[in-house]
Amino acid sequence: MSSRDRVKVGIIGSQFQADIHAESFRLMPDEAEVVAVASPTPGNAEQFAKRHGIPRWFTDYRRMLAEPDIEMVTIAAPNALHASMTVDAANAGKHIVCEKPLCMTLEEADLMIDVCRQKGVLLMYAEELFFTPKYVKAKKMADEGAFGKVYLVKQTEKHFGPHAPWFWDVQRSGGGVFMDMGCHGIAFCYWFLGRPRIKSVTCHLATHVHGDKTKGDDDSICIIDFEGGAKGLVEDSWARRGGMEDRIEVYGEGGMTLADLHMGNALPTYSEYGYGYAVEKAPTTKGWTWPVFEELWNYGFPQEMHHFARCVRGKDTPQATGEDGRVVQEVLFAGYHSAGTGTRVALPFRPQGVARPIDLWLAHR
Ligand SMILES: NC(=O)c1ccc[n+]([C@@H]2O[C@H](COP(=O)([O-])OP(=O)(O)OC[C@H]3O[C@@H](n4cnc5c(N)ncnc54)[C@H](O)[C@@H]3O)[C@@H](O)[C@H]2O)c1
Secondary structure, eight states, rough: OGGSSSEEEEOOOSSHHHHHHHHHHSSSTTTEEEEEEOOOTHHHHHHHHHHHHHHHEESSHHHHHHHHHOOOEEOSOOOGGGGHHHHHHHHOEEEEEEHHHHHHHHHHHHHHHHHHHHTTOOOEEEEGGOOOHHHHHHHHHTTTTTTEEEEEEEEEEESSSOGGGGGGGGHHSSSSSSTTTHHHHHHHHHTTTTTTTTTEEEEEHHHSSSSOOOOOOOOEEEEEEETTOOOEEEEEOOOOOOOEEEEEEEETTTTEEEEEETTGGBOOEEEESSHHHHHHHHSSSSSSEOOOSSHHHHHHHHHHHHHHHHHHHHHSSSSBBHHHHHHHHHHHHHHHHHHHHHOOOSSSOOOSSSSSSSSHHHTTT
């Protein structure tokens, strides 16, 4: 496909996830190309642009949104900014890929969905687990009937805590590990089971090791009760030593499957001296390590961005939408309320005037 036909993309943000977006478009370049980046810290957008071969850079994302050729923007900025950035991008007529979690409140989620609908632009939710090759294979087998009636889907994501200070600041993040990584597991179980109605949510939260730097939860266990009888079990931690863990378990009356994202794609390695890079959030490369290869591909990031670009061209229908993000947001609110009150919380659950999900837990601490 010629450059003229490819979807022109602008990225908002220039750090961790923005790098993944840029690299993902580079890995699958036939549908889209990144033509601009915006990030407020002087020098960061320029450095990012030079590193990724992007021709234009801005310190104010609104200036980038004024560029007429940009068709789609990806939002890789802190959670508290997702809603206002989405509204600005929609008003500028751009299609939107918004990172997880969708936003802070259900009112914001409604606004984002409504504005995008009114402006005729797509709101796509960057949940890469819908595109993770191993997990896609598990879902395909389940949909083919391999496990019969599925009664339990588990998703687990754990490491020793995020890289940037804003994640630890609940004002800007909206919550701790349950919000940051539980949002993946909630979306995963919902998607895997074919988006059944969620009846109730039960959640346990704790701050085991990082109480010195956050008011947020650093460990979470959440049970989602779906219509039809299946349960989702979402387990997340920022208290886990030894690097990153991301895995699923699926159980049905006729079978089961397990997938470990990193272990099955890693080289059991021993090194006395260390080496360059093992895997996201690995604390060391000395001693025994499990370096991964084709990391972004195994997560599904390039496939995800490729799919979203195809949606802009009308070649695909979005598989992860603002509506999915809103369901996840409601479960986050219900989960924090459940952990705070020690109760099972029935859905629909729409608390009014609560600024961030974690407030419902902190109110009871
Ligand atoms: N899908 C995933 O697996 C995944 C992984 C990591 C992060 N994320 C999500 O991506 C988002 C960004 O996280 P991150 O890890 O890249 O954080 P980060 O701190 O590494 O980067 C945040 C970026 O946002 C920029 N930013 C802040 N204010 C801005 C503004 N007003 N205008 C434009 N840019 C602004 C910062 O300058 C920085 O470049 C978060 O919502 C996070 O939850 C998703």
